[in-house]
Amino acid sequence: MAKGRVKTLSARGVAVQMLENVLDRRRVLVDAFDMACQQLEDPTSHRDRAFVRQLGTTCLRHLGQIDAILEYRLKKGLPPAQRRLRHILRLAIAQLLFMDTPAHAAVNAAVEMTGQLGRTEGRGMTGLVNGVLRRIDREREDLLGRFASPLFNLPDWLCESWQEQFGTEQCHDMAMAILRDPPLDISLKPEEQTTQWVSALDGIALPGGGVRILQARGRIEDMPGYDYGSWWVQDFAASLPVRLMAAPPRARVLDLCAAPGGKTAQAAAMGHQVTAVDVSPKRLRRLRQNLERLGLSADVVTSNAEEYVPASPYPYILLDAPCSTTGTLRRHPDVAWTKSYDDVEYLAEVQARLLAAAVEMLAPGGVLIYCVCSLQHTEGLYQVEALLDRTSEVKRKEITADELFDMPHAITAEGDVMTLPHYNPSDVASGGMDGFYMARLVKTDV
Ligand SMILES: C[S@@+](CC[C@H](N)C(=O)[O-])C[C@H]1O[C@@H](n2cnc3c(N)ncnc32)[C@H](O)[C@@H]1O
Numbered sequence: 001m002a003k004g005r006v007k008t009l010s011a012r013g014v015a016v017q018m019l020e021n022v023l024d025r026r027r028v029l030v031d032a033f034d035m036a037c038q039q040l041e042d043p044t045s046h047r048d049r050a051f052v053r054q055l056g057t058t059c060l061r062h063l064g065q066i067d068a069i070l071e072y073r074l075k076k077g078l079p080p081a082q083r084r085l086r087h088i089l090r091l092a093i094a095q096l097l098f099m100d101t102p103a104h105a106a107v108n109a110a111v112e113m114t115g116q117l118g119r120t121e122g123r124g125m126t127g128l129v130n131g132v133l134r135r136i137d138r139e140r141e142d143l144l145g146r147f148a149s150p151l152f153n154l155p156d157w158l159c160e161s162w163q164e165q166f167g168t169e170q171c172h173d174m175a176m177a178i179l180r181d182p183p184l185d186i187s188l189k190p191e192e193q194t195t196q197w198v199s200a201l202d203g204i205a206l207p208g209g210g211v212r213i214l215q216a217r218g219r220i221e222d223m224p225g226y227d228y229g230s231w232w233v234q235d236f237a238a239s240l241p242v243r244l245m246a247a248p249p250r251a252r253v254l255d256l257c258a259a260p261g262g263k264t265a266q267a268a269a270m271g272h273q274v275t276a277v278d279v280s281p282k283r284l285r286r287l288r289q290n291l292e293r294l295g296l297s298a299d300v301v302t303s304n305a306e307e308y309v310p311a312s313p314y315p316y317i318l319l320d321a322p323c324s325t326t327g328t329l330r331r332h333p334d335v336a337w338t339k340s341y342d343d344v345e346y347l348a349e350v351q352a353r354l355l356a357a358a359v360e361m362l363a364p365g366g367v368l369i370y371c372v373c374s375l376q377h378t379e380g381l382y383q384v385e386a387l388l389d390r391t392s393e394v395k396r397k398e399i400t401a402d403e404l405f406d407m408p409h410a411i412t413a414e415g416d417v418m419t420l421p422h423y424n425p426s427d428v429a430s431g432g433m434d435g436f437y438m439a440r441l442v443k444t445d446v
Contacts (some may be wrong), residue, residue, distance in 0.1 A: 008041040011048045012091060012109045015055040019087040022060065022334045029056070029334035046219065059094035060333035061179050064152035066093045069143050073132055078122075085122030088113050089129065096137050097144060103137045150175035157341045158326060165377055170420065174375075174435075177422035178330040183431035184216035187234040187262070189269045189294065197231065200224050206236055207405035207425050208243065214431055229294040234262040237327075237419040237433040241371040242266045244399060244417070244440055247316045254314040255298075256305040256358055257321055259283030261290045264298050267318070274298035275314075277305050306357045313363035321351045323374035327435025330421055348378050355387050359394055362443045368394065371438035380437030381416065387441075394441040416440075 009017065014036045021032030033053060040048050059066065070089055071077065078086050088110050095106035107130065114122055114129045136143060151159055154175055162171040187210050188197055194209045201223065203211035211231075216223075225231055242263050247253060251272045258264045258276035260283055267274045268291065276298045278284050284302055291298060301308065305319075324344045325335050355370060362368050372379045388396065398415025401408040406426045410419050416439040421432050 007039065009039045010109070011040065011051045012055065013113060014039050014048075015052050015059070015091050016084060016087045016113065018052060018056045019059065019090065020084065022056075023087070023337055024083055026338050028338070029060070029332055032056075032334070054099070055091055055094065057181075057333055058098050059091050060337065061330075062094060062098050062153060063090065063333075063337060064154065065147045065150075066090050066097075068147050068152050069093060069097075069136065072143075072147075073136060081120050082122045082125075084117060085114060085125060085129070088117075088122075089132070092129075092133050093136060096133065097140060107133045107137065150179055153179070153336065155336055155340075158336060161341075161376060165375070166420070170422075173422040174420055177420075177432045178333070180330060180432065181215070182235070182330045182434075184213040184220070185234060185236045185239075185431075186211040186213065186231045187239055187266060187269075188231045189229075190271075192225075192230050197225065204428060207427060208239070210234075210236065210239065212236070212425075212428060212431055226293075229296075232262060232265050232290060232294060234266065235328075235331075235434040236425050237436040238262055238373070239266060240404065240417065240419070240436065241318060241320065241369045241438050242270070244403060244438060245316050245318065245367055245369050246403070247272060247367070251316050252314055253316045253318065254310065254361060256308070256317060256319045256354065256361075258300075259287045261287030261298075263318055263320055265290060265294055265296055268296040268298050269294070272316070275301060275310070277301045277303050277308050279304045306353050308357070308361070310361050313366065314361055315363045315366040317358050317362050317366065317368045319354055319358045319368065319370050321347075321354050321370070321372050321379075323347055323351065323372035323379045324376060325373050326375045327373040327419075327421070327437075329435075330432070331434070344374075344376050344378050347374075348383065351379055351383050352386065355383060356390075359387070359391065359441075359443070362394070364443050364445045366443045367397070368441045368443070369438060370441065371436060373434055373436050375418075375420070375435040375437070380418070380439075381412070381414065384414075384416065384439045384441070392444065394443050397440045397442045399438075399440055414439075 017036040018032050021027040022029055037043050037049055092106045092110035095101035111126050111130050114126050117123050194205050197211050198205050201211050203213040206212050249271050253267045253272040253274045255264045255274055255276045259278040264274055264276040281302050324339050329335055358368055399417050410417050412418050419433050419436045421435050
């Protein structure tokens with residue numbers, strides 16, 4: 001081991017650390033992943049990192065089912081102090097029931113890790129771990145049938161709100177969709193040819209241009225065209241808000257809450273004059289790097305958008321507000337277990353203030369797109385309804401199916417857009433999309 005380096009761990013040991021970081025320390029999955037991978041013997045090994053990622057995301061996606069199975073099989077349960085032992089068991093069950101790992105490899109690794117635990121963490125439990133896991137492997141079919149419902153994997157508050165908002169059937173479809181690996185969607189600069197990139201990236205064409213790669217392999221940075229700045233990664237649903245602004249060429253666009261800059265890049269690539277505002281200097285560094293790679297430019301401002309005062313009002317504003325991100329669970333399965341309804345309520349207050357500030361910055365006749373990658377009405381529809389009740393300064397400009405690449409099912413009764421994880425872009429058979437709410441508002445001339 002190199003001098004000064006922390007103790008190295010196997011890929012499965014690193015996955016245990018990652019689960020601890022997410023579930024016990026409430027760290028965001030991407031940070032927890034990077035932190036834990038430092039303990040790999042070779043922290044840069046793509047193979048090991050890919051295995052840790054697959055293991056961690058599979059476990060978090062199926063965590064409700066896994067815990068229900070564990071509870072069913074461990075009649076006496078585990079003492080709360082034995083958190084690490086619980087994570088070892090969870091990861092082994094993820095491999096036994098939801099991955100292609102050979103059973104003996106999953107069980108042996110779990111037994112070995114259990115043998116290395118300290119006294120309070122579960123020493124002396126190797127026999128129990130071996131027995132429970134072998135039994136779960138034997139009863140695979142029965143357990144998968146008994147605990148088949150994807151609803152196990154939604155925390156109660158989320159499941160209840162989705163059932164109430166979308167109905168039982170849609171909630172079930174949504175819960176199924178977030179168990180699948182999402183595709184990699186690529187947004188192309190307008191001068192790039194979709195057909196050329198469909199073939200170069202071995203993908204399928206997305207409506208409106210862009211490429212969907214159903215099973216991306218390897219690092220994004222190594223894919224053709226990345227270094228040349230021909231494209232950027234952006235979920236199909238996330239590409240809709242800028243399109244719905246329907247701004248004429250070279251429009252002045254204010255992008256509030258802009259980092260890491262997917263929508264800034266999209267508006268800049270269309271030739272608009274973009275001002276990108278975000279409160280986070282760290283995230284704005286990523287936005288600048290992204291723009292530089294793409295050869296695009298924007299005015300970048302570090303500011304709390306609630307306090308930002310533009311030199312003159314803007315005719316086009318995009319407000320992609322901070323939110324609970326429940327629409328992105330298939331990419332960020334940690335969100336289900338780290339966020340709570342309290343977060344939704346807190347964020348709703350921030351969103352209301354940001355919306356009011358954005359209306360102030362909007363020129364008469366100007367267009368404001370409000371969007372969140374949350375599926376909670378509290379952060380989407382109810383925000384817009386409350387704003388329209390509070391002020392007559394803006395009114396809704398309804399969105400029509402022809403503006404949305406013929407996805408009438410994504411248009412709400414109010415004329416806003418709500419994409420759900422099991423929806424597909426028209427003419428695309430699979431892959432789904434992130435859940436997003438978006439509304440278009442226009443400032444009245446009074
Ligand atoms: C959903 S993300 C934006 C994603 C971005 N629009 C894109 O397409 O890449 C929300 C952003 O809001 C920023 N943010 C949160 N509160 C803010 C505030 N009060 N003022 C400005 N930015 C804020 C966060 O730093 C974060 O970058």
